[in-house]
Amino acid sequence: MFPSQRLIAQGTSIEGSVVVERAQSPSIEMGGGGYQDKFGGNTNQEDSSLDDVLVWLEFQNRNQPEVKDTRKQRVLNQLDKRFEPRLIIIRAGDVVRILNSDPVYHNVFSLSKAKRFDVGRRSPGDFQEVKFNKPGVIDVFCDIHSDMHAVIVVAPKQTVAMQKLNSSGGFRFDAIPEGEYTLHFYALGDREASVEISTVDKENVALEPIRIGS
DSSP states (O other), X not given: OOOOEXXXXXXXXXXXXXXXXXXXXXXXXXXXXXEOXXXXXXXXXXXXXXXXXXXXXXXXOTXXXXXXXXXXXXXXXXXXXXXXXXXXEEETTEEEEEEXXXXXXXXXXEEETTEEEEEEEEOTTOEEEEEEOSOEEEXXXXXXXXXXXXXXXXEOXXXXXXXXXXXXXXXXXXXXXXXXXXXXXXXXXXXXXXXXXXXXXXXXXXXXXXXXXX
16 A cells, blocks of 8 residues: 655645556455456456546545435446446445346355455346445455456545546546545555645645556
């Protein structure tokens, strides 16, 4: 994990870009099967995908009121024997619907410390909803298809904004209230970075490119 970097913020709009370096992930052995790697068994081709990087902004003061999420329900789908999407971010207390859209059975589970669960063997079209109360990174697998892997990042309830990188590798948050924040980044392969930001008496935040390495 990269150490936090102290930067001077310049406003209530926050924008920047991310550079993701390639990383070779080790094999994962759990659940009675050979779980190939953090990228569904295709690390070299998928490692640098911009769709596999999350960025979220949270108050440093955990006494701030919880942020209510108005987004539509999150769904972790199983389609073509893959998880779709393979990277999701939610707030603590949110529910994810785990849906089987394949014509075959799946058995989705996690042994992660932040959330252990097993939805059991699910037939085509079946689903189960799972609530995630504790912040953390949740590795999700299928006990029937060992090359399937997804990650659910559970952010604290004081997270004010969250998104994936856009197609050019950038991000932007608008209308951020005045305060002290930590901007977090997560890339598949358990690669992370964070930046401390103040928006007090500022109008715009323009950050230097954030590098996430192996």
